[in-house]
Amino acid sequence: METQAIRFYHRGQVQQVTGAAITRTVLQYLREDARCTGTKEGCAEGDCGACTVVIGELRDDGELALKAVNACIQLLPTLDGKALITVEDLRQADGTLHPVQQAMVDCHGSQCGFCTPGFVMSLWALYQQHAPAGTAPGRQAVRDALTGNLCRCTGYRPIIEAGERMMSLPAPHASRLDPKAIAAKLATLRRADTFHYRDESGAWFHAPRSVSAFAGIKAAQPGIRILAGSTDVGLWVTKQFRELGDLLYVGHVEELQRLQTRDGVIEIGAAVSLERAYAALTAAHPELEELWKRFASLPIRNAGTLGGNIANGSPIGDSMPALIALGAEVVLQHGERQRLLPLEDLYVAYQKTAMRDGEFVAALRVPQAGPSHFRTYKLSKRFDEDISAVCAAFGIDLDHGLVTAARIAYGGMAATPKRASHAEAALLGQPWNEAAVQTAMAALARDYAPLTDMRASASYRARGAANLLYRFWLETREGALPAAAVNVRAAQAGAATMPA
Numbered sequence: 211m212e213t214q215a216i217r218f219y220h221r222g223q224v225q226q227v228t229g230a231a232i233t234r235t236v237l238q239y240l241r242e243d244a245r246c247t248g249t250k251e252g253c254a255e256g257d258c259g260a261c262t263v264v265i266g267e268l269r270d271d272g273e274l275a276l277k278a279v280n281a282c283i284q285l286l287p288t289l290d291g292k293a294l295i296t297v298e299d300l301r302q303a304d305g306t307l308h309p310v311q312q313a314m315v316d317c318h319g320s321q322c323g324f325c326t327p328g329f330v331m332s333l334w335a336l337y338q339q340h341a342p343a344g345t346a347p348g349r350q351a352v353r354d355a356l357t358g359n360l361c362r363c364t365g366y367r368p369i370i371e372a373g374e375r376m377m378s379l380p381a382p383h384a385s386r387l388d389p390k391a392i393a394a395k396l397a398t399l400r401r402a403d404t405f406h407y408r409d410e411s412g413a414w415f416h417a418p419r420s421v422s423a424f425a426g427i428k429a430a431q432p433g434i435r436i437l438a439g440s441t442d443v444g445l446w447v448t449k450q451f452r453e454l455g456d457l458l459y460v461g462h463v464e465e466l467q468r469l470q471t472r473d474g475v476i477e478i479g480a481a482v483s484l485e486r487a488y489a490a491l492t493a494a495h496p497e498l499e500e501l502w503k504r505f506a507s508l509p510i511r512n513a514g515t516l517g518g519n520i521a522n523g524s525p526i527g528d529s530m531p532a533l534i535a536l537g538a539e540v541v542l543q544h545g546e547r548q549r550l551l552p553l554e555d556l557y558v559a560y561q562k563t564a565m566r567d568g569e570f571v572a573a574l575r576v577p578q579a580g581p582s583h584f585r586t587y588k589l590s591k592r593f594d595e596d597i598s599a600v601c602a603a604f605g606i607d608l609d610h611g612l613v614t615a616a617r618i619a620y621g622g623m624a625a626t627p628k629r630a631s632h633a634e635a636a637l638l639g640q641p642w643n644e645a646a647v648q649t650a651m652a653a654l655a656r657d658y659a660p661l662t663d664m665r666a667s668a669s670y671r672a673r674g675a676a677n678l679l680y681r682f683w684l685e686t687r688e689g690a691l692p693a694a695a696v697n698v699r700a701a702q703a704g705a706a707t708m709p710a
Contacts, residue, residue, distance in 0.1 A: 213408035218289040219266070219395045220244070221299065222386040230286055232407065232415040232457055233447045237261045237281040240296060248297040248327045249281055252360075254448040256280035256441060256510055257595065259359030262328035264335050266293030266389075268396040270464075274389040277485075277512040278335040280358070283444025284513065285437070287407050287415040288461055291399045293392050297327040300334060302383050309379035310334045313372040321363035329359045332509070333373050338389070346377040350699070357594045358507025405462065414456040421465040421572070422546070427458055429545045432567040434458045438481065438518035441510050460515065466572065476576045480517025484529075487516040487574075494578045500699050501532060501586045507595040520553070521571040523561050523626065526665075528601050530557075530627035532586045534619035535603035536576055543572040550575070554619070557626035581605035581615065583686040587678045591665070593698075598622050599666035600674045604682040606637065611688075613637045613646070620675055622665070623658040630657040633679065647683040651676040 216227040221244070230239070237254075240246045240263075252260035261281040268291070269275050276295075300308040307315065310333045320326040336355040340347055347355070352373035361369065386392075404427075405417040416434075418424040428434060437443055437457045446452040460466055466481035469490055476494060478487050488502035488511070505511060505528050519529045520540060530553065538553045542565060553574075556563050565571075586603045590596035601621035607614045616637045618630040632653040640646035660671035685696055 211406055214406055216287050216290050216407060217399050218291065219293040219392060219399070220296075221246070224395065224399065227286065229410055231409045231411065232285065232287055232413050233454055234286045235282055235444070235448065236263065236284040236286055236289065236294065239286050240281060240294075246296050246298050250324055250327060251282055252325070254282045255445050256283045256358075256507075256513075257360070258325070259328040259332065259356075259507070259509065260325050262331040262359065262509055264295040264331055264338075265289075266295060266392050266396065267291075268393055268400060272393060272397070274393040274396070276335055276338050276389075277483075278332050278355075278358070278509045279513045280509050283440050283448060285415075285440055285444065285447070285457075287405075287417070287457075288437070288440065288459060290405050290407070290417060291396060291401060291462070293396060295331075295334075295387065297330055299385075299387055300330065302385055304383070306383070308334065308382050309376045310337050310372070312379055313376040314369070317368045317372040317375060319364060319369040319372040325359060325361045325363075329356065329361070329369055332356055332359050333376060336373065337376055340377055341381070344377070347373065349374060354503055355508055357503075358509040401462075413454070415459065416457070417459040417462045419462050419464060421463055421543075424458065424460070424463050424466070425543055425545050425570070428570050429568045431456065431458075436460060436518075436521070436570060439483070439510075439514035441506070441514040442518070442522055442524075460517070466517070471578060474578045476578055478516055478574045478576070480521075480571045480573055481515055482517070484511040484514045484516055484519065491576060494576075495536065495580050495584060497580075497584050497693065498532060498586060500697060501528060501588060501601075503699060504588055504590075504594060505529070510595075516574060517571045520556070520574060521563070521565075523557050523563050525560065525624060525626055526598050526601070526622045527627065528588065528598055528621065531601050531603035531619040531621045533574070533576060533603075534627060534629060535584065535586075535605040535617045536580060537605075537617065538577075539575045540571060541573040541575060542566075542569050544569040548572060554627070554629050557628070560625035581617070582607045583682075585682050585685060587681065589666070589674050589678070597665065600671050600678070602675060602678045602682075604679065606642070606686075608642055611641050613640055613642055618650075618679070620658065623660045623671060623675055628658070630654055632656040642683070642687065644683065644687075647680060651679050654679070 240249050250260035252258035263281045267275045407415040434456050437459045460481040466479040468479045492498045534554045539550045584605045589600040605617040616634040621627045633650040636650040636653040660668045662668045
């Protein structure tokens with residue numbers, strides 16, 4: 211097996227890289243090798259957005275898909291076959307600023323300027339989404355696109371106004387950023403088989419194109435580290451300076467990128483991004499919208515995968531409580547064999563799963579039909595882009611006012627994402643009323659013994675978890691307000707409808 215060069219499109223031409231460590235980040239490459247210093251390092255953990263760049267990937271239909279990501283935690287070999295677009299690419303050949311940049315100037319959206327390139331790239335990705343139809347994004351769409359960008363100076367208002375104004379400015383001239391031209395270049399870089407790259411330390415990066423090749427490598431090397439979106443593993447490199455050994459990348463496996471609905475089940479491949487996965491889940495379960503938009507940030511959701519979030523098994527991962535409450539199942543694969551497991555049974559201890567040696571998460575199966583009443587809630591110090599102190603999900607079925615089924619799950623309350631079996635038992639067969647809910651709230655003390663940490667105290671978590679169950683009852687009892695009236699995002703957008 212011979213090593214191959216990392217090939218990607220950047221600055222108008224195909225770049226080839228050899229010799230770089232498999233853990234070298236895209237940001238390190240840009241600033242130290244390519245000398246493109248417009249992209250900044252602020253946090254080195256995908257939190258501040260100063261390093262935001264846009265990645266272009268060739269879709270199956272031959273079109274170019276663009277997404278904003280954090281360069282500080284993306285590993286360089288994952289660029290193979292893709293396009294890398296940075297702030298240096300935006301200014302046109304005649305020196306004219308791109309409409310996104312001009313709007314930032316006109317609206318006074320920059321002060322110290324350190325964060326500005328990241329904001330510009332997030333807005334450019336949004337601009338490209340709206341350019342084909344010539345439509346302007348609404349204020350909430352601009353806010354959503356910027357959830358991964360922090361600014362210490364402007365207070366955000368002028369930046370948001372720039373996002374609203376950018377589509378009204380003259381369109382850019384033809385440039386090397388033409389999507390069709392980039393797609394044509396990427397078509398020449400597409401590999402038919404597994405990409406193998408070896409760095410000077412002897413570590414290998416493998417990027418198979420088929421699930422059978424992926425499973426074969428994993429079965430032959432059970433201990434090999436699987437890499438998905440780098441949103442967690444990237445921090446092991448930038449913050450913990452860990453040696454990762456060989457890496458097995460899911461991002462090029464076509465079968466693992468499939469997202470389909472059949473026989474009443476939403477099937478989500480392990481390589482499907484969080485953004486795509488939540489869009490599909492929210493179409494079937496609209497109650498997930500607020501959790502979707504509050505999950506990390508758009509660049510993190512663009513890079514991270516739902517399969518990675520599940521396999522990670524973090525007790526504070528936001529996906530698991532909702533998926534458990536919906537009755538999701540995980541598809542585990544070893545070689546050519548697959549098995550199904552209820553998602554709640556995947557987690558056996560702190561960051562320990564029921565996966566066997568050589569096994570990996572291949573897909574997730576989520577029922578398309580939900581319970582009679584379903585809600586998710588998140589408690590965190592910041593509203594956007596923050597890790598949960600408590601994440602809760604509730605699903606109940608009612609028959610003539612009686613609870614016939616209950617699925618309650620929490621994150622941040624135990625060493626694993628966990629169902630509240632005692633609280634569920636307290637509700638079954640009972641009227642959906644305040645007395646039953648108060649009994650279930652008390653039963654939560656037998657389900658969980660939360661810890662105190664930097665995000666919340668044990669007492670806050672316990673009280674917050676109980677109060678969220680009470681809130682769920684308030685929102686779903688007979689005569690309750692419509693869901694839109696208590697949805698924070700809907701209220702922010704002015705879409706809440708209050709009864710007369």
